Amino acid sequence: MTSRRSTRNRIAVAIVVITAVVAVLVVKLVDIQVVQASSLNAQAYDKLSVGQTLYGARGDIVDSTGTVLATTVIRYDVTASPKDVADFTQTVNGAAVDVTPLQAAGQIGAITGQSATDVYALLTADPSSGYALIIKAIDLDKYNAIRALSIPWLQYQTNPQRVYPNGSVGGNLVGYLGADSSTNGGLEAKENQCLTGSDGSQTYEKGADGVAIPNTLVVDKAPVTGGTVMTTIDSDLQYYSQQVLAQQVTSTKAEWGSVVVEEVKTGKLLAVAQYPTPDPNNLDATDPHFWGATAFSDPFEPGSTFKAESAAALIDAGKATPATQVLVPYRYKAPGGSVITDSENHDPAQWTLTGVIQESSNVGISILSAMLTTQQRYDYMKKFHLGEKTEVNFPGESEGILGDPSQWGEQTLYNSSFGQGVTTTAAQIASIYQTLGNGGVRLPVSLVSGCKAADGSVSEQPSTQGEQVISSDAAQQTVNMMQSVVTGGYAASLLKIPGYNVAAKTGTAEVSNGQGAYGGGYLTSVAGLAPAEAPQYVVSVNLMKPVTIEDGSAAAPVFQKIMSQVLQKYRVLPSTTPAVNYPTSY
């Protein structure tokens, strides 16, 4: 019985001990598995998991043929951990070489273009720090070269940067990126919403050697690449226009110049050139005033190119025909006492409306325009969308100044017929000529043809709804009248394009000195259409205050060259009909 009892005791003790141990284990198990489970899991995950940012790059801006005007590239920032800076071993030609921090600084500097002492100073500025920027935004070649040095205390971060492969070609339109989106310029600002991408993120768990453990990759958020802004600009034509304009601006010593090329049948802007134009890669080389597009932002009194609008209004209202006769004195005193003179002294001349256009007579167009009421004149200007922004709505775009017709004095009433007393932007002038060339149908001016999202869908397509501003006949007769400027005006020899009938109008506008008076230079301009019998392209050239030539002859060669290039580039067949030859005098 003793042995049986001791056996029982042993069993009892064993059971108690086992139960106790199991109880302890169960408690611990519950503690780990249930109570602390989530925090322990999190800790483990933190040790294993690697989070990565997936960059959703800012979209490109492209021209009408897909040529990239602005894009995002990856650059690399190189940083060091100064507290870890020490000698390390480098393998050179298969042999291990010991490299000191100063030597390493020299190697880095040789690649980045910094001096060894500069780099070394950065490394040793704060030896306790874990972060020191060595150089920002180096390109891939330099990054690879530095990585090949296998310096253990260097770190690399990617740094997306904006580049403009075509430099100043379209630099006025493309714009620039500021410190934040509110200081962007040009299309970068206007189309910011389309261009902006959104970064995504992914996490995976890594093993001891840093390799991802299979099946642990989780994309938390997919990155979205920004949309592509498709412009109507032709970068080759834009370059040509800028180059030709720049040569003329510098040779005539003008303050600035602008060129607008618009397609008559679509309202698309093919080139919007200016000089000076910023190179968005190197903005600071250009006066900040020219960082935008002057063709939209800088209104001016257009001068005689505006006579086309006055003549078109007269014909459309049935008040005149190209053959309407008018006796034009050099100096005309209006009933209210205002005095208008022509630019050059002449005996009273018997001109037709065509002759008035050809000779660019202020007096002639004023006398004829007086056949329309102030309100009618104003209404025509409004129908041409003057005094309001174009549909482009470019950042900083100006409406121009039309004024309230009830406030127009008699002088303004007459002056406005030849483009003084009202201001327009270069884009508005081009739009007037587009309307005249398109049978009186004004099409919305477009610069951006759409925003193409990463998935290929296109949004923001501009309206193509036209408006009949004047009758088709009035439009074509106005264009025909302007042919006389190219066949017989003062700048005819500079405007002619062999093989084509061209309709154009020169302008030499007095520039306001900003204090309510004129003085101190002229805005010289040419706006025109070709081929005149079936207009396809508008070219409008404006030069502000040229010094060596002070009339439309300054702008004429630019018009002639750019229009020739346009006709050649777009394969417009030479005219087969002779130029329309309305009588200019009677």
Next chain:
Amino acid sequence: MTNLAPAYSPTIAPSDSPELDPFDDFPAPSWAPSWAPGHTPGTRPGIRSTLTLAGNGVLRRRKPKLAYAAVVIVGVMAIVVTQLLLSIGLSNGAYQIESLQSTQKDLGRSNESLSEKIDSLSSPQNLAASAESLGMVSNVNPVYLRLSDGAVLGTPKKAQASAGSLTGGQSSLTPNAAIAGAAAAGQPATPTAAAGAAAVTPSAPPAAAAAATVPWTGELPSPTTH
């Protein structure tokens, strides 16, 4: 524990139903004859006989149990081995993926970098300057051949060096800081090299001379007509 057996055996007799599923955790009780085929109620022995037969029943059970165990062990081992092989394969794949991904990343980066250079080098400024350094000028008098009737529209004229120059020697008027970066970074700067060659032999375009030494490989180009 054997001394406890008699107390349970009258009611539950799992041991005397050798053909029960060995994996069945809840063997049918003895009063449920339909679960124990071969044991009709009529032949059911008393308590004593059950006890006597118990030993035999255990002996008879051994063989099938071994077979099952072997199957189970082999199965488990097979699963373990397969799992092991799978995970080896997977981790191998992981390294392969890692290495391919890093290659892809490198290639993507150099692709991006090269496209950037192409974009800059194909900018109109660079093309115009390169073309003019080769002595090319544009002809401002285009002539058209109308395909419908073969008519020549326009009067052919020789291109003029002065009128045909796009840059007019003033290429800095439309600056492009991106070209400098692209030309400096890596790739042999074609325009500079070409300019140098053109300076030596201005009459012979160097590109044509270089092309002549390259033999034609591949099919001869033939026009595609519709």
